Amino acid sequence: MSGTASETRRPQATHKVLKSLLGAWALAACSNEETAAVEEHLTDCATCADEAVRLRDAVALLHPEDSLDLDPRLRSRVLASCLARRPARVPVPDWAAPYDAETARLDALLRDIGEAEWRAPVRLRWFDGERPVARDLSAAAVIGHLMAVDGLVAAALGLPDPVGPGATDSPTERTEALWAHQAASGAPDRHGPGTAHAAWRDQSTALIRGASFAADEVAELPVSYGAFSLPLRDSFVDRAFECWVHASDIAEAVDYPYGPPAPGHLRHMVGLAARMLPVALAGRRRAGLAPPARTLVAAGAPGRTLHLEVEGSGGGHWYVPLDSPGALGSPEGTVAHVALDGIEFCRLAAGHIPPEDAAVGRTGDSEAIEDVLLATASLSRL
Amino acid sequence: MATDAPPKWDRKMQQRLAHGEAAALGELYDRFASLVHTQAQRVLGDESGADRVTREVFGYVWEHPGAYDPKQGSLRSWIAALTHQQAVERLRRAKSDDRSSPEEIEEKVRAASAAARADYIVTSMPAPLRAALDLAYLRRLDYRQAAAHLGVTEDEARRRLRLGLQLLSTAHHGPRVTAPRTHGGAR
Numbered sequence: 001m002s003g004t005a006s007e008t009r010r011p012q013a014t015h016k017v018l019k020s021l022l023g024a025w026a027l028a029a030c031s032n033e034e035t036a037a038v039e040e041h042l043t044d045c046a047t048c049a050d051e052a053v054r055l056r057d058a059v060a061l062l063h064p065e066d067s068l069d070l071d072p073r074l075r076s077r078v079l080a081s082c083l084a085r086r087p088a089r090v091p092v093p094d095w096a097a098p099y100d101a102e103t104a105r106l107d108a109l110l111r112d113i114g115e116a117e118w119r120a121p122v123r124l125r126w127f128d129g130e131r132p133v134a135r136d137l138s139a140a141a142v143i144g145h146l147m148a149v150d151g152l153v154a155a156a157l158g159l160p161d162p163v164g165p166g167a168t169d170s171p172t173e174r175t176e177a178l179w180a181h182q183a184a185s186g187a188p189d190r191h192g193p194g195t196a197h198a199a200w201r202d203q204s205t206a207l208i209r210g211a212s213f214a215a216d217e218v219a220e221l222p223v224s225y226g227a228f229s230l231p232l233r234d235s236f237v238d239r240a241f242e243c244w245v246h247a248s249d250i251a252e253a254v255d256y257p258y259g260p261p262a263p264g265h266l267r268h269m270v271g272l273a274a275r276m277l278p279v280a281l282a283g284r285r286r287a288g289l290a291p292p293a294r295t296l297v298a299a300g301a302p303g304r305t306l307h308l309e310v311e312g313s314g315g316g317h318w319y320v321p322l323d324s325p326g327a328l329g330s331p332e333g334t335v336a337h338v339a340l341d342g343i344e345f346c347r348l349a350a351g352h353i354p355p356e357d358a359a360v361g362r363t364g365d366s367e368a369i370e371d372v373l374l375a376t377a378s379l380s381r382l
Numbered sequence: 383m384a385t386d387a388p389p390k391w392d393r394k395m396q397q398r399l400a401h402g403e404a405a406a407l408g409e410l411y412d413r414f415a416s417l418v419h420t421q422a423q424r425v426l427g428d429e430s431g432a433d434r435v436t437r438e439v440f441g442y443v444w445e446h447p448g449a450y451d452p453k454q455g456s457l458r459s460w461i462a463a464l465t466h467q468q469a470v471e472r473l474r475r476a477k478s479d480d481r482s483s484p485e486e487i488e489e490k491v492r493a494a495s496a497a498a499r500a501d502y503i504v505t506s507m508p509a510p511l512r513a514a515l516d517l518a519y520l521r522r523l524d525y526r527q528a529a530a531h532l533g534v535t536e537d538e539a540r541r542r543l544r545l546g547l548q549l550l551s552t553a554h555h556g557p558r559v560t561a562p563r564t565h566g567g568a569r
Binding site: 020021022023024026027029030031054055057058059061062063070074075077078079081082083085086087088089090091092100104107108205208209212 | 401402403404405406407408409411412415416419424433436437440441444445496497500504515518519522523524525526528537539540541542543544545546547548550551553554
């Protein structure tokens with residue numbers, strides 16, 4: 001079949017239609033009949049053949065995955081190398097570094113997940129003092145929860161409180177209030193994951209910035225959580241911990257891999273949880289959930305101690321006073337020894353594993369060990 | 383997030399970097415690291431090289447925030463251009479080390495530049511064209527399915543696919559990647 005012969009035979013409309021198909025053809029996005037028709041036409045028509053080659057070459061410039069996940073460790077390496085080249089005039093305080101890293105990690109996760117994945121139910125788990133509980137929420141609601149509790153820190157820094165002025169200190173009540181507010185201002189779908197994500201991210205960057213500018217002046221400011229309070233510097237570590245925990249809840253719901261924090265940051269988190277244990281123990285005793293203290297110890301005096309040994313990434317040794325938060329934990333007073341992995345300890349403190357299921361090496365007073373493991377799980381909340 | 387931030391964001395960021403605010407550096411990284419790394423990886427084809435380019439680019443911006451001129455275009459396009467320069471330099475060095483001929487090196491640089499221009503064209507082309515390309519290329523829909531998905535006629539879907547590829551094909555001979563953001567807007 002000669003080219004000129006068939007070209008004269010072909011009506012003008014066919015050339016137009018076939019030309020309009022060239023893009024779809026180059027992308028292998030037309031039917032078999034159309035593909036065959038285009039390819040036949042290309043042997044006849046030089047202009048279309050030229051364009052076909054150009055469009056095919058253009059397809060070769062496309063590539064499948066644009067956002068390959070960046071290794072989160074790259075962020076700290078790049079930032080450290082920048083700061084070595086030019087020291088910051090306004091650095092991010094050390095105590096805010098875990099929060100900076102964890103919020104950046106969650107932000108990257110949220111940018112990566114697709115619209116459909118935002119609708120996957122996210123299971124939150126915690127320990128209510130006696131038993132594990134769980135609740136399924138949307139990712140947007142989880143982000144709202146993080147934002148509501150981060151708002152305690154915002155208020156302490158003099159930044160706007162997302163729950164509104166004069167809001168309660170209780171993390172759970174704050175969360176419920178923010179959800180109610182979100183529900184009232186539109187259907188959750190229309191309110192949209194994008195909105196929740198952006199609002200949370202704006203607040204978390206404002207917190208890091210606020211901490212950077214105020215630094216030393218605010219590090220010891222008390223932040224009240226209702227039932228207890230923490231110095232602001234610890235509060236940032238607590239918020240980093242919760243950000244990691246809920247980010248991994250979201251990641252699990254959408255089947256994304258999500259690793260632990262950097263070892264240095266994990267150590268801050270483990271250390272904070274360990275320091276909160278004596279108060280948690282006392283709280284359980286007051287609530288009748290733990291047997292009373294065996295001995296009375298004067299504040300500041302050494303008493304019965306549990307030696308908590310956290311192994312692996314972020315590990316270390318902590319001596320937890322068992323009798324009262326005011327007593328001094330010491331190696332000499334040790335009546336029990338508990339050894340567990342850092343990630344396992346965090347999962348326990350997050351209420352993600354029940355105390356009886358934690359992989360723990362134990363020696364010594366078994367009642368003390370059980371009290372401390374239960375107290376660790378009780379650090380978790382919604 | 384491919385689109386440019388508002389110019390106000392760019393200027394504010396520049397001031398904060400100039401002021402030596404580490405928190406601003408973190409925000410800059412969070413916004414642009416994926417752009418920088420993806421582009422560098424596309425030129426170099428290896429991850430550790432892309433890591434190094436990422437370090438170089440952010441190091442340069444942090445040390446020289448004043449080198450960015452908002453009148454010349456967005457912070458994003460400036461950073462894309464820096465990335466391209468750095469990546470191409472690294473590619474030239476790597477290739478001359480492995481004793482490629484100058485012609486081979488230039489061919490590789492030419493291909494890498496086209497690839498980088500293509501990325502930039504794709505991320506700045508009109509959204510309807512990009513959406514059509516994404517459906518046909520990434521999700522492997524045929525143009526009829528794409529039309530249904532986009533809620534347009536089949537004619538329109540064919541037109542968008544062809545136009546999108548025509549724009550993209552200019553990457554093979556187009557200007558440098560530093561072109562300002564009007565680049566992909568032409569019809």
